[in-house]
Amino acid sequence: MQDQARQLLERYCRQSDNAAFNSFYRSQANRLWRFLRARGCNEDAAYDLLAEAFLKFIQVVCNDLRAPVALLYRIAINLHIDSYRHDKASPIKTDNDLVYQSVDHSTEFRDERDYAEYLMKSLPQNEQNLLFMRYWSGFTHKEIAGILDMPEGTIRRQCAAIIKKLKQRWQEEGDAA
Amino acid sequence: MPHNFPVPDTEHLERLIAGVFAALPEPDMARLTRIEERLSRKLKTRRRQSQANKLPWWIVLLLAGGFATAAWWTGERWFNKPAPIPVEDQLKPSENEKTMRHDLDKPGTESGSDKQIEEQAATQDKKSPVIYQRENF
Numbered sequence: 421m422q423d424q425a426r427q428l429l430e431r432y433c434r435q436s437d438n439a440a441f442n443s444f445y446r447s448q449a450n451r452l453w454r455f456l457r458a459r460g461c462n463e464d465a466a467y468d469l470l471a472e473a474f475l476k477f478i479q480v481v482c483n484d485l486r487a488p489v490a491l492l493y494r495i496a497i498n499l500h501i502d503s504y505r506h507d508k509a510s511p512i513k514t515d516n517d518l519v520y521q522s523v524d525h526s527t528e529f530r531d532e533r534d535y536a537e538y539l540m541k542s543l544p545q546n547e548q549n550l551l552f553m554r555y556w557s558g559f560t561h562k563e564i565a566g567i568l569d570m571p572e573g574t575i576r577r578q579c580a581a582i583i584k585k586l587k588q589r590w591q592e593e594g595d596a597a
Numbered sequence: 598m599p600h601n602f603p604v605p606d607t608e609h610l611e612r613l614i615a616g617v618f619a620a621l622p623e624p625d626m627a628r629l630t631r632i633e634e635r636l637s638r639k640l641k642t643r644r645r646q647s648q649a650n651k652l653p654w655w656i657v658l659l660l661a662g663g664f665a666t667a668a669w670w671t672g673e674r675w676f677n678k679p680a681p682i683p684v685e686d687q688l689k690p691s692e693n694e695k696t697m698r699h700d701l702d703k704p705g706t707e708s709g710s711d712k713q714i715e716e717q718a719a720t721q722d723k724k725s726p727v728i729y730q731r732e733n734f
Contacts, residue, residue, distance in 0.1 A: 438640045445633055453624040467624075471632045475639060532602050533620070536613040555611050556618035583607055590610075596599045 422563060425489050433482035445474060448489065451557055452496055458552050459500055459545065469499050490566035493553070497567070539586050547582050554579050 425447065431440035449470060456466040473496040480495075481488055529535040540548060553559045553567065561579065565572040605613060 454621045533616045537617045555614045591604045
């Protein structure tokens, strides 16, 4: 994924190929929007942050083409943190509920995926982000380390710890039944 | 929350996690396209700006070159150097060298130029208005 993205952006930066940038946008926009939603943005805020992230990305991407997707996600995360702080300081309350929190599990779980969703909802935000990037966006540990500005070993350990925690809870609640 | 599902292995759990994220609501493609159009406009503007930003550097470069040349030219004129001695002049023997050669010459083999000098001196003595002058010892 990173290689393809890098090739497109090399074409954009070196040959001023706007079509290459548009291809990059189309390959990333959907996932980034979902990522922002998973981080707790409401629908409109996710679109705004997506646009702002790409605008900032355009300004800096040609300076360093080593890991463009990681750079895009880092920009988006920082913008989301800024917007969260701004909303917190603002007297006007916005709807920043997690997407998962709208799911009602008061009855019983339909299937394993439904239960997995319930377990993931109980995880802290940073752990949910890790799972999203590792198992859905398909980033490697190294790429996630680049996005979150953390050592690769830490990311590897954290991912393993989250999976272990989920399995443990799955086991405990299954035993309780 | 109790359940009856068997504990999944790591691979199956990873697939379940991916499935959960895949089930997130899809974005509105029309809105994403609008953002793309906005970005395209921005890209065109940005290219024009970057081209415009490059121009002053060339001007600065040309001006700097012009100033450097002018400074060098002015410096040459201001601190006027002595004219370099032509090579032919440098090869001619100096006066001292002439005298030394004269001293080394054997008696009786005087050069033509020395004779001329003596004749000139004698002519100057003859032309002098002083006919007789008492010598002071």
